[in-house]
């Protein structure tokens with residue numbers, strides 16, 4: 063599904079150039095659950111933005127479902143983001159002055175989902191992400207950091223995208239809620255065949271994926287299968 | 303994204319910053335309201351001038367002695383000072399085709415007195431036909447008859463202002479017929495009181511005294527002086543006015559033995575010319591007012607642009623996020639354009655209502671009967687919507703073509 067060959071990303075500001083990604087190549091199959099690990103500043107978010115068609119690589123090719131993304135125009139890219147990809151960002155995830163429910167409804171609005179289906183689907187996604195009805199009407203500045211992250215996950219799920227890109231989705235969550243979120247992602251992966259790319263710097267979290275790619279200073283330093291991924295649902299059950 | 307979604311998003315966005323939205327709208331409100339109110343006042347002034355010209359009489363032509371004069375500017379030798387029109391001219395004009403009525407006039411200002419009161423006013427010697435030509439209605443008694451002119455009777459018809467000046471404020475409700483007044487120290491008997499016409503503009507008939515033309519020529523014009531100060535002509539219809547004017551010109555040139563029409567010793571004032579000249583003057587005036595108001599509209603539009611640019615900068619990350627979850631550049635463009643247009647449209651509606659209210663107040667104050675025209679309302683709406691689109695376009699475009707990741711990262 064995802065095919066990266068010799069991807070580099072160089073940020074230039076004036077005379078200075080900074081290589082955030084240096085010759086990154088790998089493929090991700092449809093239905094995979096991949097964790098991307100690496101220390102802070104190693105280029106994980108940069109990579110995710112490229113995977114999500116939000117940013118373009120400086121050199122190299124990125125093929126998504128066999129199609130060269132760099133050859134696509136603005137509208138085609140927007141179409142991919144709308145129909146194929148669900149994002150959870152590391153920071154600034156929700157629209158300000160907007161209710162939790164409206165935040166999750168919005169991708170459906172842009173995807174032209176009929177009005178009467180929207181609220182239903184948004185509520186299902188919110189409940190799947192572990193939120194309760196009482197928060198649906200809250201504004202984005204009236205909920206906790208962990209809740210914001212979960213609303214972002216609900217929003218990424220709501221349109222049933224084939225690919226979910228999550229940048230530190232459990233960064234602000236306690237371990238029990240982290241497991242709920244991971245469980246949701248694992249279920250989506252196993253039961254619905256969704257491809258998931260999870261960015262984290264915690265080994266505990268990464269071990270829930272089937273494959274772990276390690277980045278360091280903008281380059282891939284390890285890429286291994288995780289034969290026995292941890293099962294978030296079972297772990298969560300122990301918390302009772 | 304459906305239209306309804308767009309409206310919802312716009313509503314939320316504008317409500318999120320009510321004070322700023324309100325202040326921005328204020329620019330448009332003031333602009334639109336002033337366009338509506340000022341054009342209404344201009345239109346009202348135009349109507350009132352046309353009305354007062356038409357109240358002078360219908361299908362009226364006035365022959366004035368002296369060289370041809372231009373309407374408006376251009377010096378003229380004062381009416382009556384040149385001596386070229388005679389009662390013979392008047393009689394000849396009466397037989398021109400399509401002339402409905404003719405009346406000569408001999409006028410001057412004289413002291414009019416009764417016991418205990420006096421006033422200095424215009425005394426106008428006229429024929430019986432004058433009443434019909436000038437739409438004069440009587441409150442008491444009757445107007446001058448031809449027989450009274452022939453017999454050089456010393457009778458007078460007075461206007462209501464003259465009546466109250468001479469006989470006190472309640473004079474018009476008492477019977478004045480048969481009372482005596484002295485005009486230039488000659489005794490006259492009142493035979494009629496004219497109905498109040500409401501004076502504005504050209505010559506206030508309420509403040510005039512009418513006496514028979516021949517009487518005036520006999521007693522006021524001095525020794526054997528037989529020159530008229532004006533000849534009033536009423537044409538049978540508006541369509542025949544030009545023909546009558548041409549025929550009278552030819553006739554008088556002939557009678558005065560003048561072959562070069564540029565050397566004419568008289569001039570003819572056409573009521574229709576007067577109306578159109580006055581309309582063009584007030585039209586220019588209205589356009590000027592509208593232009594001033596239009597400038598305030600443009601200033602309001604720039605206010606909108608300024609606010610939208612600020613909004614785009616403030617909502618940079620929001621725009622990035624919207625694009626990340628599937629908004630196309632067009633969606634973002636439409637949304638920001640909708641916000642700008644909504645501001646001007648709502649501002650436009652409020653502005654029209656306020657402008658209407660202001661016109662109503664102006665009318666109530668009695669200065670001028672302001673008239674709000676449908677075209678000015680439509681124009682105002684069109685202009686306000688256009689301003690929204692024009693001044694919203696650039697900020698919306700800026701928002702739409704932002705690179706999503708740059709927008710998301712914006713600080």
Ligand SMILES: Nc1ncnc2c1ncn2[C@@H]1O[C@H](COP(=O)(O)OP(=O)(O)OP(=O)(O)O)[C@@H](O)[C@H]1O
Nearest residue numbers: 073080082101102103104105106107108109152263
């Ligand atoms: N717009 C930019 N301009 C210049 N340099 C940038 C820009 N964005 C990122 N970088 C640099 O690229 C490197 C990688 O950044 P990135 O955000 O991908 O790190 P990360 O792996 O996600 O880190 P973290 O775990 O802290 O989120 C960093 O050193 C950062 O300073």
Ligand SMILES: [Mg+2]
Nearest residue numbers: 106107152229
């Ligand atoms: Mg990061």
